[in-house]
Amino acid sequence: MTRVAIAGFGITKFSKEDVKIESVLMNATRDLFSNTPNLTQKDIDGVLVSSNSNSKYLSAILSEIVGIQPSIAHSVESLCNSGTNSIVSAYSYISSGLADVILVSGAERYDSPGQVLEWDKLRGEFKHPIFWASLFSKSYKRKYRITDEALALVSVKNHKQAVNNPYALSQKEFSIEDVLTSKKLTEDLRLLDCSRPCTGGASILLVSENYCKNFTDSPIWISGLGQKTTSASFTKNLTFDNMESTKIAATKAYEMSNHKSKDIDVIELHDAFSVCEPMALESLGMVDQGKGTEMVKEAYQTGNAKINPRGGLIGSGHPLGATGIAQTIEIVQQLQLEAGKRQVDNPKVGLVHNMSAAATSSTVLVLES
């Protein structure tokens, strides 16, 4: 069974621009080609598109636009973790020997239809993700006696880190006071607690061990992966203060990679809302239950950007289908020591955590140089 490496990537600026989904895919993929000079269209066996767009046949369209005639070509959708679902699918094609080189391209528009959870009748009228996030926040704060200030610090930290990410939607710092006085959306959630939908694309190249030296001198290996879907409707959750699917996915990914949570040097996790960051840190086994905000505070105070160095979803913006791929690209850059102002001190092992719809589904990837 061949190992699978990440051997190239491309990304667009995350914005509120009105760009067609096909153009977003094209722009991220053209950036990938220009970053990977030895790559030609003929090298590519498969093109997977990750998006919540209602547009059809996007993989064939992207392929035609950039001049690829792939064997494997389709779109993948699983709401907010479509991106890492595509990466795992690409991994399986390569690992099985059906392909050697797969291009995964994720894109979304600011007005994506994936943002409103129309299908979950159990939510009644409360179909926007802010409602589950609000329940999570109330539940988490009550159970672990966490203050609004402690959660607001997630947003402060991630906005600050995004300033060093030229592709991030936000380029502005905010204070705890700014977060706590931003527009009140629900009793437990303010505007600056939320990631924002945006237009953005991210493309990544997965390659078998034999082929990767053709494209890069510094391959990053996918050494572990885990996925779990516990339900679709969030009211199936028995508790709102931890992420069951994340725990299961992380356990698998650690086991496959022969690593433990303490080995992780840098992490991109799915901070769709401020409460998600401490909850994810806990469910990933990085810190004890209820202690996530302390870990965030320590990282912030010591200036260590190891948690969401690119600014996470809150700082970077959240173009659904592109998010998991953009998270993975950040970890690749960190492990290649090419993250510029965002560079964490000499990381060897990194982790990506990408989830959907109130953590009903999670993917965890472990990457290493």
Add this chain to the structure above:
Amino acid sequence: MTRVAIAGFGITKFSKEDVKIESVLMNATRDLFSNTPNLTQKDIDGVLVSSNSNSKYLSAILSEIVGIQPSIAHSVESLCNSGTNSIVSAYSYISSGLADVILVSGAERYDSPGQVLEWDKLRGEFKHPIFWASLFSKSYKRKYRITDEALALVSVKNHKQAVNNPYALSQKEFSIEDVLTSKKLTEDLRLLDCSRPCTGGASILLVSENYCKNFTDSPIWISGLGQKTTSASFTKNLTFDNMESTKIAATKAYEMSNHKSKDIDVIELHDAFSVCEPMALESLGMVDQGKGTEMVKEAYQTGNAKINPRGGLIGSGHPLGATGIAQTIEIVQQLQLEAGKRQVDNPKVGLVHNMSAAATSSTVLVLES
């Protein structure tokens, strides 16, 4: 590398009914469970949904409805060959060792948004598939001096065969005269030359070699597969009288399975329109170029149902995301000698051909008992 078997299936009646997409998926999957008595929800590692529906998170929703908590869960879309794209993806998860048991469920509604090719600006106003089919028909008839009667026989044969398929949309026989006097849609295409969109679902269970004996005594093996996407817009085709993507996909599938076209005993091919059947037979290497209608005529006259025994798309109806899965189920039943009145004489090797959008993309599967 483990071999991959098909160890179970379920299907719904194809109809014009107004049923929600989630219910169609559920009905096909419940049928699969009832046909596969030893299968429990806990056995299933992955759930892939094949559909052109705009509804999101369908794989998680189906999983919750039927009580599965899968690792792998997402939707796959590639227009009309979404179904076989999902099957190949499931194959790769199993073959790579990431999973042992994958449920693939395809569904579509009669009003699927995948039916109009909105994205192909090169088509001008002619975005409905009948326009490419009309060009194909004109081109094919002119090049090989094929009569309207010869193409009409495809529809006659497939409607006749569908009468023996209890799940088919059509249960009525038609004469050549009926086809030639049915509503004229374009200069070269009449209503009965066309497959019809419909509501339908089909689910299939892919299993690794070690696990398949838990679920079936007569596994059907996927011994070959090939896929190719040559373009998205059909005007990239240099000719309209053969299917380039099908030729390439078939060559790969034959090579992988160590079979040649002459070894194929039964075939489900993508007769979206009558002209597609002879063209596909030729591009699959079953008969010389331009001789496809002669092969159809011989099969019809000798009462041999080996080409599209369930009635093909023209007879069965074409619920886009379910079609490739329903085709595969037919070949499984044929190879298990369980096809009832549709049974072809003792077939050992079968083939599935599923394509999208003017044959810009094709999948070919070789199955054997």
